Amino acid sequence: MGIEFRGVTKRYPDGTVAVDDLNLTVEDGSITVLVGPSGCGKTTSLRMINRMVEPTSGQVLLDGRDVRESDPPALRRGIGYVIQQAGLFPHRTVLDNVATVPLLSGWGRRKARARAAELLELVGLPAELGKRYPARLSGGQQQRVGVARALAADSPVLLMDEPFSAVDPVVREGLQDELLRLQSQLGKTIVFVTHDIDEAVRLGDRVAVLRVGGRLAQYGSPAEVLRQPVDDFVASFVGRDRGYRGLSFVDSSGVAVEAVATARTGEPLSGPVVDWLLAVNAEGRPRGWVRPGSTVDGLLTEADLAAGGSLYRQGGPLRGALDAALSSPAGLGVTVDDHGRVVGVVTARQILDVLEKRAELEQGGFAPEVP
Numbered sequence: 001m002g003i004e005f006r007g008v009t010k011r012y013p014d015g016t017v018a019v020d021d022l023n024l025t026v027e028d029g030s031i032t033v034l035v036g037p038s039g040c041g042k043t044t045s046l047r048m049i050n051r052m053v054e055p056t057s058g059q060v061l062l063d064g065r066d067v068r069e070s071d072p073p074a075l076r077r078g079i080g081y082v083i084q085q086a087g088l089f090p091h092r093t094v095l096d097n098v099a100t101v102p103l104l105s106g107w108g109r110r111k112a113r114a115r116a117a118e119l120l121e122l123v124g125l126p127a128e129l130g131k132r133y134p135a136r137l138s139g140g141q142q143q144r145v146g147v148a149r150a151l152a153a154d155s156p157v158l159l160m161d162e163p164f165s166a167v168d169p170v171v172r173e174g175l176q177d178e179l180l181r182l183q184s185q186l187g188k189t190i191v192f193v194t195h196d197i198d199e200a201v202r203l204g205d206r207v208a209v210l211r212v213g214g215r216l217a218q219y220g221s222p223a224e225v226l227r228q229p230v231d232d233f234v235a236s237f238v239g240r241d242r243g244y245r246g247l248s249f250v251d252s253s254g255v256a257v258e259a260v261a262t263a264r265t266g267e268p269l270s271g272p273v274v275d276w277l278l279a280v281n282a283e284g285r286p287r288g289w290v291r292p293g294s295t296v297d298g299l300l301t302e303a304d305l306a307a308g309g310s311l312y313r314q315g316g317p318l319r320g321a322l323d324a325a326l327s328s329p330a331g332l333g334v335t336v337d338d339h340g341r342v343v344g345v346v347t348a349r350q351i352l353d354v355l356e357k358r359a360e361l362e363q364g365g366f367a368p369e370v371p
């Protein structure tokens with residue numbers, strides 16, 4: 001179910017123009033992220049979709065129909081909505097929180113609770129948490145309940161207003177992964193508001209960058225926004241290391257992975273260590289590096305190793321490959337397969353060469369060879 005903003009302006013009674021002539025199409029089944037600094041009109045835009053805020057002029061269309069044709073309470077019941085700090089009812093159990101919308105929609109109590117239990121499982125919460133009150137959950141768990149509650153409407157549209165901003169960065173990453181996993185199963189039309197550009201590029205199929213005054217600055221894929229910001233505002237908003245972060249959207253299959261000398265932990269070394277040796281365990285998974293010139297008495301153990309850098313999956317994003325190379329004590333980024341076994345290594349130099357070639361092609365210097 002697509003959403004379209006057509007020339008939408010919102011002027012609050014005190015004269016504040018929160019959203020100024022917004023034109024934006026949210027594709028069916030995609031995640032569109034509204035991102036921008038505080039006060040740029042993200043929340044106002046989101047709330048005009050479910051009529052919690054009415055536009056001063058222009059139209060918001062849901063599946064081609066002006067939302068003003070729908071009765072607001074019915075419209076809101078049919079659109080999932082998740083807010084910061086989950087907004088759970090404190091005096092209802094987790095299960096009853098999630099069952100709220102099905103109950104409001106006239107489901108019987110048993111059926112609504114059964115559905116709520118399924119949804120808790122779907123968002124990765126153990127069933128026994130259903131009996132608790134929200135105050136007895138961690139922040140991350142509360143957010144999951146908030147997501148489960150929004151999914152209970154079983155609507156094709158989900159509005160999410162800074163749903164993960166109150167939790168710490170590690171929990172937030174987990175919640176983001178979970179949302180992407182759910183989305184790959186459910187294929188909802190999601191409009192997600194955040195002020196965090198990293199979150200925006202991680203989650204969004206498309207990213208709308210808004211500037212203060214409620215004007216759309218740029219609307220495009222995460223890669224476009226990072227690599228081709230339309231102006232200084234977008235460039236500074238997406239940040240200084242946007243070039244590096246843009247590598248998240250380039251796959252590393254063009255980088256030739258080279259063989260690496262390895263040694264097994266738990267076995268003796270076969271001779272003097274001249275070059276860096278990658279230590280692997282019996283399953284072929286990397287454990288760290290043996291420095292050149294090291295001597296090992298008896299069997300190679302973890303205590304003999306320099307800690308390894310980050311690993312990256314073969315063919316995964318270039319950002320991971322470059323990070324693996326830069327964080328490796330040997331200057332060699334370790335490539336692993338889907339089972340975590342060593343495939344080989346790459347250097348930062350190889351990665352930069354691939355990037356330079358791409359840039360030349362993109363600038364139209366050379367046409368790609370057609371076999």
Ligand SMILES: Nc1ncnc2c1ncn2[C@@H]1O[C@H](COP(=O)(O)OP(=O)(O)OP(=O)(O)O)[C@@H](O)[C@H]1O
Nearest residue numbers: 012014016018037038039040041042043044045195
């Ligand atoms: N009810 C209101 N009355 C008057 N002005 C409002 C009202 N709600 C929001 N505003 C103003 O409209 C502008 C946009 O607010 P909005 O909450 O949509 O922005 P936002 O991008 O979501 O901000 P934040 O990231 O800080 O939540 C701000 O200047 C805000 O102060």
